[in-house]
Amino acid sequence: MKRAIWTALSLLAGDAQADRSVPPTGFTARLTLFTAAAMALLAVFALSLSLAAGRLAVRWSDELAQTSTLRISAPAEQMAAQTAAALEVLRTTPGIASARALTEEEEQALLTPWFGPDLPLDALPIPRLIEIEAEGRGYDATGLRARLQAEVPGAVLDDHTRWREPLVAAAGKLRGLGALAIVLIGASTAAMITLAAQSALSANAQVIRVLRLVGARDAYIARAFVRRFTLRALSGAAAGTFIGAILVALLPGGVQDGGSVLTGIGFSGAEWLWLPLIPPLAAAVAFAATRGAARRMLERQS
Amino acid sequence: MIELRDVAYSYGGGELFSGLSLALAPGSFHFLTGPSGAGKTTLLKLCYGDLVPTSGEVALWGEPTTGMARDGLALNRRRIGVVHQDCQFLDHLPLGDNVALPLTVAGRHHEAAAYLPDLLAWVGLTRHVDRRPPELSGGERQRAALARAVIMSPEVIIADEPTGNIDWEMSQRLLALLVELNRMGKAVLIATHDLNLIRSAKAQVAVRTLRLKDRQLLAAGADL
Structure with a gap:
């Protein structure tokens, strides 16, 4: 040197x-x-x-790893109960900072680019979306799916893995x-x-x-x-x-x-x-x- | 200092000479004569390691040139002052820098100021110190080459036709310088066709004249 x-x-x-x-x-x-x-x-x-x-x-x-989406497809009369059950499951899951169901206005805004502003959400079987934000090292997606399958049968968890990895x-x-x-x-x-x-x-x-x-x-x-x-x-x-x-x-x-x-x-x-x-x-x-x-x-x- | 033992040299075509032996001892003064093409320049190049023999051995201060590292050869060349037949210079440098080049490459350029003025005055080139080699005549280049050869005060001086392009008066001045250096213990080897130069030298110092002819190196006759 x-x-x-x-x-x-x-x-x-x-x-x-x-x-x-x-x-x-x-x-x-x-x-x-x-x-x-x-x-x-x-x-x-x-x-x-x-x-x-x-x-x-x-x-x-970072962005995709910290957020995920829970989609609940259920008959209209069960939608509120399943959403509440899902939120409760999420609230008690370690590694999740917050979970929030999107409002009808927010879902309308998401669909507007494809279906226009006059979409009658009430008349369509639109699934309810819950936005999840993880914290720290995140949550156990496999464990969460198992719990959801037992407690909220209509819920599908999308942790963005299939988006994130190729990107x-x-x-x-x-x-x-x-x-x-x-x-x-x-x-x-x-x-x-x-x-x-x-x-x-x-x-x-x-x-x-x-x-x-x-x-x-x-x-x-x-x-x-x-x-x-x-x-x-x-x-x-x-x-x-x-x-x-x-x-x-x-x-x-x-x-x-x-x-x-x-x-x-x-x-x-x-x-x-x-x-x-x-x-x-x-x-x-x-x-x-x-x-x-x-x-x-x-x-x-x- | 420089010793050739049973040396032969061949170009692509054939053998130029063979079985040639020569020793340049301190204080010796040799002239080398012979017809054109006999191999005088080749013999000189063997003496300063620019060529290596095809057989036999050339030793510089006891070390064979065959297989000698390039840096070792460079250091040995600093002990040999060479005047080439074609007076090779760095054409982009002024004459003063060319003459001082051996000092420069040895990292002693600062010494040039002490030697250069006297040396250039001696060879009559003081007023040309800032001119570049292509602007000089053949004789001026030859005198400059001799000045460059002696500026390091080498132990051996080898000159190839040093008086080929200069007049009688200047050739006598150059000879006087070489004789003076020889008296200081330097070995001198000059290849020349100039018989008058040899006779002048003989009048001043003990000279051995060699003749390269028919691939052999012989002592020249008494007429030289």
């Missing part, structure tokens, strides 16, 4: 004379800067997507895809910078030859290239991250109002602290890629 910090510091401090030994190469400089900026921009988007998917998974999971799984996969995208972006950055470094090393074969003939060690030659590419990646990624952060901040919708996976893309609170990590990570990738390329190239040219 100490050695890695020392290497990073000496790399940043640099050696002006060693740097001058290698001529600036415009094409590879521009390629590295552009690649680092573009990849950092994409990393910001992938990160925001991944974080948004993660937030959504947690929210869906949470989908959000989790979306978060995984975001993480995979970040890994691929890192790998692509490494590949592009390796190519740029190899191009620069090949273009400077004569420089390397002269340096070797006057007694330069491989580390000296490699350092001049590695430092240059690392700093270019750092500055390119810083620019890309900055632009990406602005674009994400300007996206419509917002994190605060929840939103969907699309309108919720962005960073919330401490999540913004992920962004300053992108340029140093890009620099680390460039450092490793260039050092590997330089070592291989110097080995070949010996």
